[in-house]
Amino acid sequence: MEVLLINGSPHPKGCTYTALSVVAEQLEKNGVATQIMHIGNKPIHDCIACGKCAESGLCIFNDDPVNECAALLKKADGLVVGSPVFYASASGSINSFMDRLFFLKSDPYRLKPAAAVVSCRRGGASAAFDNLNKYFTISQMPVVSSQYWNAVHGNTPEEVMQDAEGLQIMRTLGRNMAWLLKCIEAAKGKIPFPEEEEGVMTNFIR
Numbered sequence: 001m002e003v004l005l006i007n008g009s010p011h012p013k014g015c016t017y018t019a020l021s022v023v024a025e026q027l028e029k030n031g032v033a034t035q036i037m038h039i040g041n042k043p044i045h046d047c048i049a050c051g052k053c054a055e056s057g058l059c060i061f062n063d064d065p066v067n068e069c070a071a072l073l074k075k076a077d078g079l080v081v082g083s084p085v086f087y088a089s090a091s092g093s094i095n096s097f098m099d100r101l102f103f104l105k106s107d108p109y110r111l112k113p114a115a116a117v118v119s120c121r122r123g124g125a126s127a128a129f130d131n132l133n134k135y136f137t138i139s140q141m142p143v144v145s146s147q148y149w150n151a152v153h154g155n156t157p158e159e160v161m162q163d164a165e166g167l168q169i170m171r172t173l174g175r176n177m178a179w180l181l182k183c184i185e186a187a188k189g190k191i192p193f194p195e196e197e198e199g200v201m202t203n204f205i206r
């Protein structure tokens with residue numbers, strides 16, 4: 001079993017990474033392999049709604065790590081996405097990244113447990129957390145929770161390491177995700193995945 005953790009901060013070893021590392025440590029301690037992937041600090045393309053990914057399953061942009069990440073996520077058993085809070089939302093880059101990652105045919109992500117983690121200096125954490133959770137809940141991904149909304153507070157990794165409650169939230173999240181992954185593994189061959197209906201799509205609300 002492996003969990004992919006995406007660091008959506010421009011800082012490869014900043015606060016978001018620190019929080020993700022604590023989650024990863026608990027996953028590893030509980031027998032789940034981990035990989036932390038950094039989205040980098042170069043511009044991430046926005047989705048240009050060209051629709052080409054519906055045919056190929058790949059994004060037309062290849063000069064950022066979205067396609068690479070999609071391949072990793074297809075193989076992974078679970079996902080954790082981390083972002084710094086920028087103006088009370090997830091960062092612009094991770095939003096562009098997630099728009100494209102999830103606009104690809106997201107069927108392979110179905111029923112993979114997922115969680116969001118955010119890092120902020122002071123405010124806007126729960127709004128950013130909501131922002132990221134929306135990607136999972138439109139993709140049939142069971143959302144793993146912790147004892148509080150998954151946020152750490154700090155402007156530097158050292159400050160994050162002083163956020164005792166935030167660190168505990170990360171540890172609990174890692175253990176909860178490991179437990180759910182083991183449950184899913186134990187159910188393989190015994191409890192079938194839920195039946196999936198043919199998709200209905202109406203571009204209006206009655």
Ligand SMILES: Cc1cc2nc3c(=O)[nH]c(=O)nc-3n(C[C@H](O)[C@H](O)[C@H](O)COP(=O)(O)O)c2cc1C
Pocket residue numbers: 009010011013014015016017083084085086087088089119120121122123124153154155156
């Ligand atoms: C453009 C920008 C906007 C930010 N907006 C917020 C904010 O709305 N609320 C907040 O608490 N911190 C805000 N911050 C601070 C970061 O969220 C915080 O330092 C975070 O822990 C950095 O994580 P990182 O080291 O992984 O990049 C902002 C930082 C930047 C660069």
